[in-house]
Amino acid sequence: MRPPAPKVPSAASSSSHSQREPRPENPLLLLPSSRFTKLSLGCPLLDRLLCGGLPAASVTEIAGESASGKTQLCLQLALLAPLSPLSASSLFLHSDLPFPLHRLRRLAPKSRPDILDHVLVAAAHSPTDLLSLLARAQRLLANPGRSPHRLPIRLILLDSIASLFRGDFDASPADLRRRSALFFQISAKLKELAYRHQCVVVVTNQVVDVVEGDAGNTVAWSSGRRLSPALGIAWANCVNTRLFLTREVEGNGTSGSARRWMKVAFAPHLPEQSCEFVIRRDGVFGVEPER
Amino acid sequence: MGDQSGSRNGPQQKYVSGAQNAWDMFSDELSQKHITTGSGDLNDILGGGIHCKEVTEIGGVPGVGKTQLGIQLAINVQIPVECGGLGGKAVYIDTEGSFMVERVYQIAEGCIRDILEHFPHSHEKSSSVQKQLQPERFLADIYYFRICSYTEQIAVINYMEKFLREHKDVRIVIIDSVTFHFRQDFEDLALRTRVLSGLSLKLMKIAKTYNLAVVLLNQVTTKFTEGSFQLTLALGDSWSHSCTNRLILHWNGNERYAHLDKSPSLPVASAPYAVTGKGIRDAVSSNHKRARVT
Numbered sequence: 001m002r003p004p005a006p007k008v009p010s011a012a013s014s015s016s017h018s019q020r021e022p023r024p025e026n027p028l029l030l031l032p033s034s035r036f037t038k039l040s041l042g043c044p045l046l047d048r049l050l051c052g053g054l055p056a057a058s059v060t061e062i063a064g065e066s067a068s069g070k071t072q073l074c075l076q077l078a079l080l081a082p083l084s085p086l087s088a089s090s091l092f093l094h095s096d097l098p099f100p101l102h103r104l105r106r107l108a109p110k111s112r113p114d115i116l117d118h119v120l121v122a123a124a125h126s127p128t129d130l131l132s133l134l135a136r137a138q139r140l141l142a143n144p145g146r147s148p149h150r151l152p153i154r155l156i157l158l159d160s161i162a163s164l165f166r167g168d169f170d171a172s173p174a175d176l177r178r179r180s181a182l183f184f185q186i187s188a189k190l191k192e193l194a195y196r197h198q199c200v201v202v203v204t205n206q207v208v209d210v211v212e213g214d215a216g217n218t219v220a221w222s223s224g225r226r227l228s229p230a231l232g233i234a235w236a237n238c239v240n241t242r243l244f245l246t247r248e249v250e251g252n253g254t255s256g257s258a259r260r261w262m263k264v265a266f267a268p269h270l271p272e273q274s275c276e277f278v279i280r281r282d283g284v285f286g287v288e289p290e291r
Numbered sequence: 292m293g294d295q296s297g298s299r300n301g302p303q304q305k306y307v308s309g310a311q312n313a314w315d316m317f318s319d320e321l322s323q324k325h326i327t328t329g330s331g332d333l334n335d336i337l338g339g340g341i342h343c344k345e346v347t348e349i350g351g352v353p354g355v356g357k358t359q360l361g362i363q364l365a366i367n368v369q370i371p372v373e374c375g376g377l378g379g380k381a382v383y384i385d386t387e388g389s390f391m392v393e394r395v396y397q398i399a400e401g402c403i404r405d406i407l408e409h410f411p412h413s414h415e416k417s418s419s420v421q422k423q424l425q426p427e428r429f430l431a432d433i434y435y436f437r438i439c440s441y442t443e444q445i446a447v448i449n450y451m452e453k454f455l456r457e458h459k460d461v462r463i464v465i466i467d468s469v470t471f472h473f474r475q476d477f478e479d480l481a482l483r484t485r486v487l488s489g490l491s492l493k494l495m496k497i498a499k500t501y502n503l504a505v506v507l508l509n510q511v512t513t514k515f516t517e518g519s520f521q522l523t524l525a526l527g528d529s530w531s532h533s534c535t536n537r538l539i540l541h542w543n544g545n546e547r548y549a550h551l552d553k554s555p556s557l558p559v560a561s562a563p564y565a566v567t568g569k570g571i572r573d574a575v576s577s578n579h580k581r582a583r584v585t
Contacts, residue, residue: 024436181476
């Protein structure tokens with residue numbers, strides 16, 4: 001018995017949604033056919049780690065140090081989405097200036113110059129900026145009337161979440177509460193977009209050295225330091241899946257070569273495993289384990 | 292064969308012949324009202340499993356296995372009566388989007404494999420049991436509500452009484468997680484407390500009225516007390532006092548542990564458990580354990 005195609009919820013407005021009697025869904029009808037509801041990373045080894053790719057209707061975080069491959073992965077995903085069975089445009093929200101357009105162009109396949117037409121870019125410089133952009137994205141996804149040649153947006157990338165919270169917040173209890181409340185507002189909005197429009201949502205995050213007050217947050221060794229994703233355990237509660245990019249330096253300092261790993265820190269559907277990877281000019285690719 | 296069959300049908304024979312005394316009947320009835328977690332050690336500290344007619348809160352840090360346990364319970368509640376289960380259905384209210392159907396399928400497969408291992412002749416029994424032991428059936432018997440805001444959460448919980456009146460075979464209601472949408476900027480904190488209290492009363496009521504288990508998964512936050520940071524359940528002061536039982540999932544080094552922190556009838560206790568490819572199991576099991584990556 002082959003399950004019916006996944007039922008995509010209608011893009012009803014929240015007010016009419018709440019007026020209707022709540023209706024349960026049958027999980028059997030939500031069984032993903034991984035060909036259509038996961039976004040491949042463009043590498044069979046990394047896809048194997050993720051059981052087929054990045055899931056739709058879910059928020060995946062990629063955390064790591066600077067130059068660990070986070071932005072590279074996002075650019076790669078934006079270019080893969082139109083070509084994949086997902087057949088989607090992407091919305092790329094960036095908080096660091098400027099948007100890396102040159103890198104995107106260099107990554108784009110020369111045989112498909114139109115691919116860049118399916119990457120929508122917007123800048124967000126503060127949490128309120130981002131919430132405003134997400135509200136506009138909600139309207140855009142609900143009414144995609146214009147641009148009939150553009151593929152539907154089914155990939156949302158946010159690079160990075162930590163940058164949004166650099167300024168404007170101090171360590172007072174009131175500000176910590178305000179900041180934390182914003183985490184949950186942003187997460188709820190991202191998750192609603194992911195669910196209602198069956199989007200793959202990817203958020204990058206920076207890392208900080210482990211401090212005493214961060215009990216319960218993810219910890220990993222990278223570059224000889226104990227690191228945790230930024231924004232603490234509050235933000236860790238806001239993502240469904242956390243991927244940690246780590247680096248292991250061999251030899252002495254800069255003369256040694258680095259090995260990179262993508263680790264599943266947590267996910268509701270994946271075992272906690274890892275895959276070695278390299279960053280090449282043409283993208284991020286997994287490395288076959290040594291025999 | 293006759294003897295084997297006879298011994299396997301022992302409880303039924305006792306019922307039929309009327310040989311079972313009242314105490315045994317009472318014990319059997321009580322045991323039928325527990326939902327196994329999949330881990331014997333965890334069941335032991337819970338007095339047999341998750342209890343019907345009670346609200347149980349399960350808290351823990353991200354990645355420790357709260358959703359895994361929630362899914363496992365939604366599957367285990369469906370174990371057929373003939374195989375020692377409740378044969379009920381589940382309501383799963385998902386506020387975070389962590390209910391991944393492919394994982395639910397894996398856990399259902401693992402549960403069925405264990406049933407067939409412990410009850411080797413289940414497939415030879417009545418056709419209804421045979422039909423029940425399919426992962427697709429386990430998935431279809433979960434009523435899944437995905438909510439995206441606290442107003443939707445209030446609406447679903449308000450609707451539960453009517454829903455359960457029309458679906459009398461539901462034996463567990465799981466909310467994963469119960470506080471996520473209430474951790475956003477709530478302008479009126481007193482209103483939030485009143486809303487949460489109202490929800491908890493409704494949940495306690497449906498647990499008792501419809502003889503089902505209510506399981507509330509909760510997030511963990513840090514609180515600065517007595518000069519150091521402590522992990523505590525989210526919105527604890529305005530929420531946790533309403534739960535009958537509280538179970539804290541935590542890491543002890545690289546091992547997962549569950550600590551029974553609050554219960555009216557059981558002692559405070561801890562037990563190890565594991566998240567395996569098949570779902571929640573004992574930590575010492577030979578299954579491939581999901582070791583924590585460090």
